[in-house]
Amino acid sequence: MSQRVVLGLSGGVDSAVAAYMLKKQGYDVICVFMRNWDSQLNNDILGNPTNNDPVCSQEMDYNDAKAVADALGLELKRVDFIKEYWDHVFTYFLDEYGKGRTPNPDILCNKEIKFKAFLQYAEELDADYIATGHYARVEHRDGDDVMLRGVDGNKDQTYFLCQLNQHQLKKSLFPIGELTKPEVRQIAHDLHLPVADKKDSTGICFIGERDFREFLKNYIPAKPGKIVDYATKKVIGEHQGIMYYTIGQRRGLEIGGKGGPWFVIGKEYDQNILYVASGDSNQWLLSDEALITGVNWISSTKPEGDFDCTAKFRYRQKDNDVSIRFINEDTIYVTFKKPIKAVTPGQAAVFYDGEVCLGGGTIDKVYHNNKELEYL
Structure with a gap:
C-alpha cells in the first residue's frame, strides 16, 4: 500500500510540479488548498465598518489549483485556517509593526500554519507526510532529521523554514528541492499545466500583492x-x-x-x-555582534561553547561568517567575523553549517564596538 501525502497546492507552478513529482514517485496524493485570509471577516474582527482592503486573489489561486489537480487527476480539498492565521501570525505581524519593527510573517506562517495547522489537518486524513512546493531538502535519518538548502541557490527557501522542529521535518517532503526553477518551469510546460507561465507570488504570506501602506492603514492608523x-x-x-x-x-x-x-x-x-x-552609512549601520532571541535549533542537540557557522540576517543576503554561543535555551549571542551592515531588530537571523540549515531566531539587540546601537 502506497504512503499517503497531503500536498499544499497553492495555485502556483512550484506546488503544481511538486504534485506531479509525488504522483510520479508512487505516493497516494491528496491536494489541499489553504484559505487563510478573508478581508471582510478580518475587518469585522476589528469592528471597522470601512474596509479599504481589496478583494484577495485567493479565489483565482483556488481556480488555478483546481485546474492543476484536474489535469493531474488528483483530488483537491479546501480548508480554512483564517482564525489560526489571524491568532498566530497576523496579530504578531501587527504588534511588531506597531512597535516600529519589521517582522517576517512568512517564517511564522510556515511554523504555525503550513507545518502545524496544516500538518494536524493532514494527520486527520491519515497522512504519512505533508508536502509543499518549497525550495528546500530534508534528509530523514534514524536520529535527527536534517534540513538542507534547495539545490537552486537563487530560490532556496530554508531561511523561511528555520522555525521548523524535528516532528514537522520528520513528516515533511519537499519534492522540488532537488530542482532549479528553470527545470520546474520546463516540467510544467512539458505537462501542459495551466500554471506553467504563472508569475511567482510576492508580498505578505497568504495576503498577496497589494499597496502595503494602504493595507496597513486598515489595521494600524x-x-x-x-x-x-x-x-x-x-x-x-x-x-x-x-x-x-x-x-x-x-x-x-x-x-x-x-x-x-x-x-x-x-x-x-x-x-x-x-x-x-x-x-558614510557605514558609520551608522555597521555592527559586529547581535543578540538573537526566540531561537529554534532544528537539531535535538545544541553546540556547547563557541561554534563557528554562517548566518543570514535577511533573505537573499550572502552568508556571513559568525561565531555563536547559546546563553540560554533559546537565546544566542552572535559575533561577526567582519562588521555587517543594517542588521535590524525584529528581522530574522538564520544559521547554517554548509548546506545544513541549523535554525534561527529574531534579532533583538545589535552592537558595535561593545556598545548597543540603541537608535535601532
Missing part, C-alpha cells in the same frame, strides 16, 4: 511624526508613520534639498521619531 537628523538632533521633515520605513532605506523619505543623501538609521517608537543620517 497612520501616525505622522518627526524625521530627525541623528547627528544634529534637528527636525528636517515629517514621516508618514515609522512602521512604513526600514533601516537603511534611502528612497521615499521626501526630504530632498536638505543636504544628504539621507538614509534611515533608526526609530524611537515611544516618541514616534524616525532617525536619519547622511554621509
Whole structure:
C-alpha cells in the first residue's frame, strides 16, 4: 500500500510540479488548498465598518489549483485556517509593526500554519507526510532529521523554514528541492499545466500583492511624526508613520534639498521619531555582534561553547561568517567575523553549517564596538 501525502497546492507552478513529482514517485496524493485570509471577516474582527482592503486573489489561486489537480487527476480539498492565521501570525505581524519593527510573517506562517495547522489537518486524513512546493531538502535519518538548502541557490527557501522542529521535518517532503526553477518551469510546460507561465507570488504570506501602506492603514492608523537628523538632533521633515520605513532605506523619505543623501538609521517608537543620517552609512549601520532571541535549533542537540557557522540576517543576503554561543535555551549571542551592515531588530537571523540549515531566531539587540546601537 502506497504512503499517503497531503500536498499544499497553492495555485502556483512550484506546488503544481511538486504534485506531479509525488504522483510520479508512487505516493497516494491528496491536494489541499489553504484559505487563510478573508478581508471582510478580518475587518469585522476589528469592528471597522470601512474596509479599504481589496478583494484577495485567493479565489483565482483556488481556480488555478483546481485546474492543476484536474489535469493531474488528483483530488483537491479546501480548508480554512483564517482564525489560526489571524491568532498566530497576523496579530504578531501587527504588534511588531506597531512597535516600529519589521517582522517576517512568512517564517511564522510556515511554523504555525503550513507545518502545524496544516500538518494536524493532514494527520486527520491519515497522512504519512505533508508536502509543499518549497525550495528546500530534508534528509530523514534514524536520529535527527536534517534540513538542507534547495539545490537552486537563487530560490532556496530554508531561511523561511528555520522555525521548523524535528516532528514537522520528520513528516515533511519537499519534492522540488532537488530542482532549479528553470527545470520546474520546463516540467510544467512539458505537462501542459495551466500554471506553467504563472508569475511567482510576492508580498505578505497568504495576503498577496497589494499597496502595503494602504493595507496597513486598515489595521494600524497612520501616525505622522518627526524625521530627525541623528547627528544634529534637528527636525528636517515629517514621516508618514515609522512602521512604513526600514533601516537603511534611502528612497521615499521626501526630504530632498536638505543636504544628504539621507538614509534611515533608526526609530524611537515611544516618541514616534524616525532617525536619519547622511554621509558614510557605514558609520551608522555597521555592527559586529547581535543578540538573537526566540531561537529554534532544528537539531535535538545544541553546540556547547563557541561554534563557528554562517548566518543570514535577511533573505537573499550572502552568508556571513559568525561565531555563536547559546546563553540560554533559546537565546544566542552572535559575533561577526567582519562588521555587517543594517542588521535590524525584529528581522530574522538564520544559521547554517554548509548546506545544513541549523535554525534561527529574531534579532533583538545589535552592537558595535561593545556598545548597543540603541537608535535601532
